[in-house]
Amino acid sequence: MYTQGLDSPGTVDLPAPAADRQALERRFQARVDAEEKIEPKDWMPDAYRQTLIRQISQHAHSEIVGMLPEGNWITRAPSLLRKSILIAKVQDEGGHGLYLYSAAETLGVSRDEMFQQLLAGTAKYSSIFNYPTPTWADVGAIGWLVDGAAIMNQIPLCRCSYGPYSRAMIRVCKEESFHQRQGFEIMLRLARGTTAQQQMAQAALNRWWWPSLMMFGPSDTDSTHNEQSTRWKIKRFTNDELRQKFVDFTVPQADFLGLKIPDPKLRWDEASQHYRCGEIDWTEFKNVLKGHGPCNQERLAARRRAYEEGQWVREAALAHAAKQKLRTGRAAA
Ligand SMILES: [Fe+2]
């Protein structure tokens, strides 16, 4: 469902004298602490609003750009069944983007503004979608690892303090769970297949393992948003905690597939009961985020082309809305 952009914040969010403001902030934090949901027209600190606009819009952009690496394989899926599953999955990602743009709009930013930021290259989206998908196994690896990492990140967001975001995430997570299983099943088929198929699966794991770990964002020591977001209950776990959960969950799955995680330093730590990984190459992560990943230019060019080609649809929808309004007005007169 489309939600109209609210270009002004709620009427209760007027500039308040300092003492009133402190009282409002205390009340707001008490509601968050009591696990009450904050709704669009409730008073909220401006920094909370801005943090959510940034996070939700980046999340929405990631879903929309995330359609591209797999969309690339729709025409080449190895069977009709695989093709229909992949179409459904890519369509789900588009739907996730739309729920999230709607959730961001409730905070006072318009969809058009968010789109313009994406198309201008000034908005961030998940670095993972700037990697290419050269083989069918990459589609499997994306479902298994990228959607798997997304679930790990997103399940705690179902309990986020901001109502519209948390409700959108409940639906999104159900669909991500299907995505993860379809990806794992592709990998399983390849891993149980011919030697060439096994090698294809291993090569895809080699390509996607490290970028998947980077999806959780910078290490806690370098992350600027952790502490405040945790206090506001937007974030429930730190980047490193979520990354660790993902590793602990995924390594046994790779073992089951008979594939090798491309990390010579990966080991089971008996004392902590966790897998320990080697060092992540944060230089690569920063480069991809800055726009120097293998497919950054290609992804943005595809989004810009889609926006231009969709111009007539937006114009037709506006013309239809104007006609409807005129007709309703005439009928009421
Ligand atoms: Fe998604």
Ligand SMILES: [Fe+2]
């Ligand atoms: Fe997904």
